[in-house]
Amino acid sequence: MAHYELQKVTFTYPQETSPAISSVSLTIKPGEFVVLCGPSGSGKSTLLRLLKREVSPGGTMSGAILLDRMPIQDWPARELAAQVGLVMQNPDNQLVVDTVEHELAFGMENFGLGREAMRRRMAEMAGFFGLEPLLERKTDELSGGQKQTVNLAAVLMLQPKVLLLDEPLAQLDPLAARELLGMIKRLNEEWGITVIMSEHRIDDLLPLADRVVRMEHGKLAYDGDPRAFVLKS
Numbered sequence: 001m002a003h004y005e006l007q008k009v010t011f012t013y014p015q016e017t018s019p020a021i022s023s024v025s026l027t028i029k030p031g032e033f034v035v036l037c038g039p040s041g042s043g044k045s046t047l048l049r050l051l052k053r054e055v056s057p058g059g060t061m062s063g064a065i066l067l068d069r070m071p072i073q074d075w076p077a078r079e080l081a082a083q084v085g086l087v088m089q090n091p092d093n094q095l096v097v098d099t100v101e102h103e104l105a106f107g108m109e110n111f112g113l114g115r116e117a118m119r120r121r122m123a124e125m126a127g128f129f130g131l132e133p134l135l136e137r138k139t140d141e142l143s144g145g146q147k148q149t150v151n152l153a154a155v156l157m158l159q160p161k162v163l164l165l166d167e168p169l170a171q172l173d174p175l176a177a178r179e180l181l182g183m184i185k186r187l188n189e190e191w192g193i194t195v196i197m198s199e200h201r202i203d204d205l206l207p208l209a210d211r212v213v214r215m216e217h218g219k220l221a222y223d224g225d226p227r228a229f230v231l232k233s
């Protein structure tokens with residue numbers, strides 16, 4: 001159930017000489033809320049994408065990434081897609097169809113869910129995120145905060161066990177960021193979803209986190225209690 005084990009993971013992009021991630025060992029337990037921080041270029045995005053096997057083909061990886069004890073490369077693509085959701089910084093890159101309702105339905109269409117189950121899940125998701133009044137709206141007319149909320153809801157339609165978020169708040173104004181963060185925390189607490197979230201400015205996240213992981217130059221610079229991290233930095 002959504003247990004990650006990274007053993008000395010090193011990853012080098014194609015045509016690069018130095019690794020983007022270097023000898024990272026990490027265990028993430030089911031239900032944890034992990035905040036991933038570190039300066040730009042320290043390897044946060046690469047690490048998150050490796051967890052979903054979404055990195056440039058042609059890169060070289062050594063070490064091992066196990067999801068529920070099975071090497072990530074052995075997971076069938078469909079199952080991995082359903083188990084692990086990824087939300088990126090800019091929702092415009094992830095929203096693909098016209099309306100909010102179609103966006104929520106889109107990801108599921110490849111998964112052959114019956115119409116009734118689909119309707120039920122959509123109602124649940126729209127309710128949780130307060131999206132009912134927006135279902136008919138065009139996604140490109142929404143505010144940045146609304147777009148990111150729709151993006152998150154669409155990812156959750158597949159009922160992933162793990163949610164990877166790559167600086168999801170970076171493009172939002174402070175109020176929208178706080179609202180989205182509150183929803184992410186509720187998903188973690190109420191639905192038991194494992195959350196691994198990167199962010200530049202983490203002051204607001206520390207009180208919510210179970211763990212802080214800090215990357216520097218592709219290496220693990222801190223892994224532990226958020227309170228101890230505050231004292232250290």
Ligand code: ADP
Pocket residue numbers: 013014016020038039040041042043044045046047056
């Ligand atoms: P962060 O998310 O912390 O900003 P990244 O994982 O994006 O860090 O980047 C880590 C390092 O890998 C940086 O040196 C970056 O330039 C490099 N990098 C990221 N993506 C690619 C890519 N597609 N090809 C080559 N190098 C990349």
Ligand code: ADP
Pocket residue numbers: 040041045089167
């Ligand atoms: P972030 O800092 O938010 O992780 P970046 O601005 O580093 O993102 O990267 C944005 C995009 O550019 C990503 O898709 C990343 O893979 C790509 N990229 C980053 N660095 C490089 C690089 N050195 N060579 C090629 N692509 C890169």
